[in-house]
Amino acid sequence: MMNISRRDALRTAGVAAVGAALAGWASGCSSVPVGGAANAAAGNLLETAKAQGFLRVAIANEPPYTQVSADGVVSGCEPDVLRAVCKRLGIADIQGIVTPYGSMIPGLNANRWDVIAAGLFMKQSRCSQVAYSEPVIVSTESYATPKGNPKGITSIAAITADPSLRIAVLPGGFEEGILKTANVPEPQQVKVTDGRSGIEAVKANRADAFLLPTLSLRALAKDDAGFEVTEALKDAPRTGSGAAFRTADSSFQEAYNKELAAFKKTPEFGQILTKWGFDPAVVEGVTAQELCQTAG
Structure with missing residues (x-):
């Protein structure tokens, strides 16, 4: 896992600079089209993302959850699944923006990115602020x-x-x-x-x-x-993560969950999780509703 940075403490200016660079490296798109964020905020995220060819995603550069290579390519378990599901929705690619975990939800709700796919584990306080997809990973x-x-x-x-x-x-x-x-x-x-x-x-x-x-x-x-x-802590709560969307983007969340459910039935889903060290069998039957009951 080379250069882990799960709770990267970049200052605000640094986040903006790195995010812009990564966005260009990761997808080849130089910027979000004018009006893109406004259209997404108005509930047209699917149409906006399909038209511009990408979805802006907050990541943390913490393998195996997320990873940014030296040339700026965004990968990791969560982004790889997100990219695959987005393609099923007609969205060509994703742009990664590195940001501290504590800034992910505020940035999402301020329309600085469209989705979080960073191992942002579900818990009550977060589930009250964003709309999670069904789980992609379950963690100890x-x-x-x-x-x-x-x-x-x-x-x-x-x-x-x-x-x-x-x-x-x-x-x-x-x-x-x-x-x-x-x-x-x-x-x-x-x-x-x-x-x-x-x-x-x-x-x-x-x-x-x-x-x-x-x-x-x-x-x-x-x-x-x-x-x-140490071995996994028996008294630590079980948790997991999936993509997190603005609550206003419920229609996109529903479309995403539909394609995610179909994708989970393909060999590719298991291959992605196995590649990054996760057991796809552990995710079976676990729901966002269950994980959102975790205190915190």
Whole structure:
């Protein structure tokens, strides 16, 4: 997983600059046509996206969920599925815009992009603000700890039971919500900017563990043998993600869900998930309605 940045902390100006560059690299389209955002906001997202040939998508550059290569090509489990479903809808491609997780929903509702496909896990607070598609992935959580896990941290409960423990977490992420729901005090939370800085916080003894999705940590561990990854935490809530749309784009969401359901029945869906390390069987029978009940 090379250069993970799950909760990328780019400043606003940096996000705009990188987003514009990635948009051009990813699709070959230089800009959104005049009026595109306004038409999308008016409920014509499908027509707008088909006419302009792409859909603007917020991503985070956190493999295996999302990834941006050196030449700007956007991939990862979520964008690859989104691109495939969009093609079924007559939308030629997607444009990736890198943005911090905490800015994704505000940016969506401000019409800065049309959809979020970034491993933005479903939970009650998010589901009240956006319209999620049915799930594409289902995920578990783990800790990155020093080799040997010297403090034996294997659960969320362990953090609440020991106020001396410090847990690295990405601001705006699902994991921060887990700690807040568990009433982990702020002084125990070490805020980091991305996956690599979370690992460095653990290795430098600024944090006792780093909470992140199991797959993200395992991918980081492929390039760094200086820490270990725990088994999936049994007391962390199960969650998952799909594409997130503005609530005003309910007609697009319905069309997307219809094509997503058909796409899930094809071999290509399973191939995409398997390529990025996910088990397509885990998604079967899981609904957005279920995952939106997750507290946080």
